[in-house]
Amino acid sequence: MIDTAIVIGIIRILFVCIIITAAYIISTRNLLSVVSVYALQSLTLVAIAISLFSLEGSIVLLEIALVTFFSKVIIIPYFIATIQEKIRIKRDIEFHYLNPTSSLLLSMVLMLVIYMALSKIVPETPAHNSLFLFGAVLGISLMLMGMMVTFSRKRAITKVLGFLSMENGVLLFGMFVTELPFIIEFLIIIDLIILVILTAVLSVGIDSTLEDYHKRLHQFHLLKDSEEI
Amino acid sequence: MILISFVLVSVVSLVLIAITRNHRHMNTVCIMQALIFAALAVYLALTQHVPVFSFLVGSQYFFIDHFGLFEVLIATVIFTCAATYARGYVEGLLESGELEKGSLKLFYAAWTLLLLLIVFAFFSDNFALFWIFAELTTVISAMLIAILAARENIDAAFKYIFIASISMLFAFVGFIFLFEISRVSLGTGTLNWTVLMQYADRFPTGMLIASFVLVFIGFAAKSGIFPFHTWLPEAHAKAPSAVSAILSGVLLNVGIYGIIRMYAIVHQTIAFTTLAPMITVFGLLTVGISAISMLPQKNLKKLVAFSSVENMGIMLVGLAISTPVALFWVLFQIVAHSLTKASMFFSAGILHRQYRNRFSSDAPDDIRDIFRLQPFAAWIIILSGLAIIGMPPFPLFFSEFFIMLQLGAASLWVLGIMLLLLFIASVGLGYFVLTTFTQMSEPDTGSDIEPYLTPASMKVPIIFLIGLLLIIGIFLPSHGMEYLNQIVMELKF
Numbered sequence: 001m002i003d004t005a006i007v008i009g010i011i012r013i014l015f016v017c018i019i020i021t022a023a024y025i026i027s028t029r030n031l032l033s034v035v036s037v038y039a040l041q042s043l044t045l046v047a048i049a050i051s052l053f054s055l056e057g058s059i060v061l062l063e064i065a066l067v068t069f070f071s072k073v074i075i076i077p078y079f080i081a082t083i084q085e086k087i088r089i090k091r092d093i094e095f096h097y098l099n100p101t102s103s104l105l106l107s108m109v110l111m112l113v114i115y116m117a118l119s120k121i122v123p124e125t126p127a128h129n130s131l132f133l134f135g136a137v138l139g140i141s142l143m144l145m146g147m148m149v150t151f152s153r154k155r156a157i158t159k160v161l162g163f164l165s166m167e168n169g170v171l172l173f174g175m176f177v178t179e180l181p182f183i184i185e186f187l188i189i190i191d192l193i194i195l196v197i198l199t200a201v202l203s204v205g206i207d208s209t210l211e212d213y214h215k216r217l218h219q220f221h222l223l224k225d226s227e228e229i
Numbered sequence: 230m231i232l233i234s235f236v237l238v239s240v241v242s243l244v245l246i247a248i249t250r251n252h253r254h255m256n257t258v259c260i261m262q263a264l265i266f267a268a269l270a271v272y273l274a275l276t277q278h279v280p281v282f283s284f285l286v287g288s289q290y291f292f293i294d295h296f297g298l299f300e301v302l303i304a305t306v307i308f309t310c311a312a313t314y315a316r317g318y319v320e321g322l323l324e325s326g327e328l329e330k331g332s333l334k335l336f337y338a339a340w341t342l343l344l345l346l347i348v349f350a351f352f353s354d355n356f357a358l359f360w361i362f363a364e365l366t367t368v369i370s371a372m373l374i375a376i377l378a379a380r381e382n383i384d385a386a387f388k389y390i391f392i393a394s395i396s397m398l399f400a401f402v403g404f405i406f407l408f409e410i411s412r413v414s415l416g417t418g419t420l421n422w423t424v425l426m427q428y429a430d431r432f433p434t435g436m437l438i439a440s441f442v443l444v445f446i447g448f449a450a451k452s453g454i455f456p457f458h459t460w461l462p463e464a465h466a467k468a469p470s471a472v473s474a475i476l477s478g479v480l481l482n483v484g485i486y487g488i489i490r491m492y493a494i495v496h497q498t499i500a501f502t503t504l505a506p507m508i509t510v511f512g513l514l515t516v517g518i519s520a521i522s523m524l525p526q527k528n529l530k531k532l533v534a535f536s537s538v539e540n541m542g543i544m545l546v547g548l549a550i551s552t553p554v555a556l557f558w559v560l561f562q563i564v565a566h567s568l569t570k571a572s573m574f575f576s577a578g579i580l581h582r583q584y585r586n587r588f589s590s591d592a593p594d595d596i597r598d599i600f601r602l603q604p605f606a607a608w609i610i611i612l613s614g615l616a617i618i619g620m621p622p623f624p625l626f627f628s629e630f631f632i633m634l635q636l637g638a639a640s641l642w643v644l645g646i647m648l649l650l651l652f653i654a655s656v657g658l659g660y661f662v663l664t665t666f667t668q669m670s671e672p673d674t675g676s677d678i679e680p681y682l683t684p685a686s687m688k689v690p691i692i693f694l695i696g697l698l699l700i701i702g703i704f705l706p707s708h709g710m711e712y713l714n715q716i717v718m719e720l721k722f
Contacts, residue, residue, distance in 0.1 A: 121439055143398065150391055159391060170398055170405075178409040178418060187361040188401065194368055195394060202375055202383050 004055060008131055011051050015138055017044045018172070022145045025165055026107060027100035031084060034161050035077050042072035045168055048135075049175060060182045061175070068171070071189050076164065076196055083200045084157060103148050111141045132176045139173025142166070156203035160196060167192055231273065232291060232352065238265050239345040246337045252320065255337040259312040262341055266348065267305035274298055274712070289421050292354035295716045299560070300351045300486055303567050306697075307478040308344050310690035314575050315340075315471040317684030321582050322469060327377055336376050343369045343475070350483055356404050356420040359490075360397065363451060363483050367393045370480055374468040385463040392460045393450050400447020400487075406440035422490060426721065429497035437500045444491045445508075452484025453538045454545060455515040462522075465534035470578025473530065477537045477574060478567035485544055485563065489556075492548060493720040501551060508549035513646060515542030520650045523657030529577045529594050529610075532661055533570065536617055539654050540566045546647065547632040553722040555635040560713050562628035565701065566617075569625060572694040573613045575687065579606040583681040597670040602680040607666055609691055614662060616698055618655040624702040 021041035025034055049065035115137045146169060149162025167188065174180050242262040246255050273293060280294045319336070322328035328336070343366060350362035367390060375386035404420055412418030414431045450457035465473045492508075495501045519538035526532040540562070547559040583603050584596050599607045616623035619630070629651070637644040701709070 121435065140402070143402070147395055150395060156387055159387075163391065163395060166395065166398055170401055173402060174405050177405055178412060180405065180408060180418075184357040184420070187357060191361055191364045191368075194365065195390065198368055198372060199387070199390060202387060 007051050007055050011048055011055075011131060011135075014044050014048045014051070015134060017041075018048075018138060018142065022142050022165065023104060023107070025161065026103050026145055026149055029100075031155070031158065032081075034158065035080050035084065038161055038164060039073050039077040041165065041168055042068060042077075045171060046073065048172070052175060058179060060179060060185075063182045064171070064175070064185050067186060067189055071193060072164070072168070076193065079196065080157065080160070080200060083203065087157065087203070099152075103145075103152055107141065107145045107148065110144050111137065114140045114144070135176030136173055139169045139171075139176060142169030142172060145169075156199065160199045160203065163199075164192070164196070231269065231293070232349075234269060235266065235345060235348055238262055238269075239341055242341045243338055246334060246341065252323065252333055253316070255333060256312065256316045256319065259315070259337055259340055260309065263305055263308040263312050263344060266344060267302070267309055270298060270301045270305050274302065288354075289419075289424075290355050290358055291349075291352050292423065293352055295712060295719055296486070296489075297351040299564075299712065299716060300482055301348050303482065303564055304344070304347050304351070304479045307475060307567055307571050310571060310575070310694055311471045311474050312340070314474070314578070314687050314690045315469075316686040318469065318471050318578055318582070318687055320684070321681075322377070325585070327379075328469070332376050336373065339369050339372045339376070343373070347479060347483065351486065354422050356407065356422060356425075356490075359487065360401060360404060360447075363448075363487065364394065364397050366480060366483060367397070367451065370472070370476060371464075373472045374464050374476075377467070377469060379467075382467050385460070385467045389460040389464045392457060396450030396457055397447045400444045403440045403443030403445075403447065406436060406443065410436045410440060422494075425494050426497070429494045432494075432498055434498055434500040434503075437495060437498060438503055441491055441495050441500070441504055442507075445488060445511075448484040448487035448491070449511065450484070451487070452481045452541050453515075454484075454511055454541055455518045455538075458515065458518070458538050461538055462531045462534040465537065465574075466528060466530040470530070470574050470581060473534075473578070474571040474574040477534065478571040481537060481541060482563055482567060485541065488545070489548060489559075489720070492551075493722070496551060496720075496722065505549045505551055508545055509643060512542045512545030512547075512549060513643065513650070515539070515545060516647065516650045516654070517542075520654035520657065523654050524660070526657065526661060527594065527665075529580060529596075529661070529665075530574070532658065533573045533577055536573075536654065536658065537566075537570055539651075540570075540617075543629065543632065543647075543651075546636065546643075547628075550632070550635045550639050551722070552635055553717050555632060556720065556722045557713050557717050558628045558631040558635070560716055561624065562632065565624035565628055565698070568694050568698050568701075569613050569616045569623070572609060572691050572698070573617065575691045575694070576606040576609040576613065579603060579681070579683050579687060580610070582683075594665065596665045597668045599666050599668075603683070605683065605688060609695065611662060611666075612695060614658050616695075618658060619651070622702040623698055624705075626702070627705070 018041060021037050021044065024037050025041075028034060028037075046065045046069045049061045049068065053059075053061040053065070118137050118140065119133060143166045146162045146164070146166030149165065150159045151162075153159055153162065170188070171185070174185065239262060242258050245258045249255055249258075277293075280292055319328065319333075323330065323333070346362050346365050346369060350359055350366060353359040353362060371386040371390045374389065375383050407425070408418045408420055410432050411420075411425060411428075414433070415424075415428055419425065446457070450460075453461035465476055468476060492501070492504075495504055516539050519535045519542065523532055523535045523539070526535065544559050544562055544566075547555050547562065580594070580596060580599070580603060583606075584594055616625055619625045619628075621627075633644060633647065636647060700706075
């Protein structure tokens with residue numbers, strides 16, 4: 001067994017990694033790197049789950065790590081990358097309401113607010129030590145940051161990535177607040193995969209730059225188009 | 230066994246849809262599936278002692294209680310009608326090229342799957358399971374909206390998926406809270422509704438309020454409660470009318486069902502005294518926003534969609550009163566609203582075939598000479614319009630009347646606001662009917678419009694639904710009332 005102090009130190013470093021990836025997803029205009037950063041974020045989650053396992057020894061965490069690794073580090077990023085090649089847009093420079101700088105500032109404020117709110121609620125539960133509180137705060141913050149991405153971006157494919165990053169936040173929150181049964185974690189991943197497939201297929205229709213000309217006249221067929229473009 | 234028979238029927242239907250290439254065959258399969266489901270539900274309600282215990286049912290994952298069965302009964306009736314209606318309607322879509330032949334299989338497969346998922350959602354005893362089934366219904370129904378493959382349909386489907394799924398993630402966090410609450414108070418964490426109900430009075434109120442608020446966000450989005458209602462008018466207006474009827478008549482119920490189940494747990498503790506005012510405010514805002522949006526509305530399907538939002542608001546306010554009588558009439562409102570709204574969307578679909586705007590389903594309807602071209606649909610719109618604003622002898626009159634009565638006992642001010650808003654909504658609907666239905670075309674230009682020949686398969690479900698509404702409204706069947714009472718008892722109000 002590794003020393004607990006070291007493990008806690010490692011988890012803290014991983015927390016910082018999560019914040020960096022979330023900030024990058026919020027602020028970048030480069031579409032291709034968003035996917036790889038998302039994969040990196042999921043990988044960090046896997047690492048956190050494994051570190052927590054060495055701390056608590058609950059086998060569920062290991063299962064979560066395994067499923068997360070296969071679904072969110074390999075399958076989903078690969079799938080989205082293929083879709084992106086089909087759409088052929090590399091940059092996402094259109095923003096609604098918020099530009100990257102203000103969303104970064106906003107997310108800092110959000111983190112602070114969530115910290116204050118959760119530190120009031122969480123002491124009621126046994127998970128009161130600072131690491132767990134911090135994990136929960138980070139989970140919710142990651143969720144809200146992902147939500148900002150979905151609301152502030154115009155491209156459907158970036159919206160999907162925002163949603164995925166939200167779901168990472170939920171996973172993080174779940175890991176630190178309580179021990180969810182594995183089956184529940186698994187359900188949410190199934191939901192995720194189906195949602196990603198559907199939205200990705202649809203976004204081929206909506207994001208393709210070719211489409212901008214024939215907004216209404218051109219009626220395209222979902223499946224056929226995704227093969228053609 | 231009963232759950233397996235639901236699955237088996239659906240699997241057989243899916244296989245049959247996969248084999249056949251003929252639209253009529255696919256449609257017949259869907260009608261049969263919905264009919265068999267309805268028969269199974271009726272069989273359960275009539276012959277079995279509810280709550281049912283059989284294989285898998287009554288385990289910690291699935292159960293069949295009065296409330297779930299009630300929702301399933303509504304869902305299967307609406308699905309049967311919608312599938313029958315789709316026979317003529319989808320044919321029309323195919324002819325006009327709005328729906329491509331290649332998408333037909335996908336359409337009916339998604340349809341079949343949607344019904345199965347909805348039934349499973351209502352039979353889940355576990356919040357996590359219910360959550361996943363509710364989520365999947367969002368995804369599948371979004372597919373049914375996007376199936377027309379016009380750009381604006383995909384837009385609407387996207388909006389629906391993102392708003393609903395993001396909010397449902399909040400609901401999931403709420404369930405994580407609930408799990409932790411039960412772990413602290415009971416020793417082992419559980420999301421099993423029956424167990425949670427049993428020990429709800431032990432739960433700490435602070436955490437429970439946080440949990441309820443998060444869950445409420447999720448299911449409010451699913452049922453189109455303000456401020457998460459923005460997806461609803463677009464999705465309902467752009468979906469094919471057969472699908473709109475399902476979205477409005479069945480899928481909104483999934484959201485309200487989740488809220489009621491969760492509220493039943495909260496109601497066991499004193500936390501509900503904090504939450505009831507919050508729900509009332511959201512309900513009032515929902516009714517208010519929809520009523521005001523209905524006034525200038527020129528698009529029939531959007532108008533009807535906003536009226537759904539309004540009805541969800543009424544149900545929410547009714548729930549917030551938290552008396553057994555109010556809950557009883559909320560349940561009554563659920564069934565009455567579903568049936569009325571389905572018939573409205575069906576007849577709106579007939580008008581849509583007649584006056585369809587080729588460029589956008591968003592545009593104002595250019596309805597002219599309606600009584601010459603589509604007298605049937607026009608009269609049904611008027612009839613069901615009267616039903617939806619709560620005119621006797623239609624059942625919504627009773628539910629709205631008694632909910633208002635209960636509301637008056639709780640607070641006269643809220644009742645006053647509510648009545649005013651309901652009045653505005655009725656004016657909006659009435660104004661639309663008066664202005665558009667009286668439009669005549671110029672004598673020399675309008676005569677070349679050919680009336681759209683409505684197939685019988687599109688008329689029969691509408692007549693059936695209106696008939697059913699009248700029967701419920703006039704006779705108020707005592708068995709049904711007794712059944713609703715059982716639900717109220719089971720929810721421990």
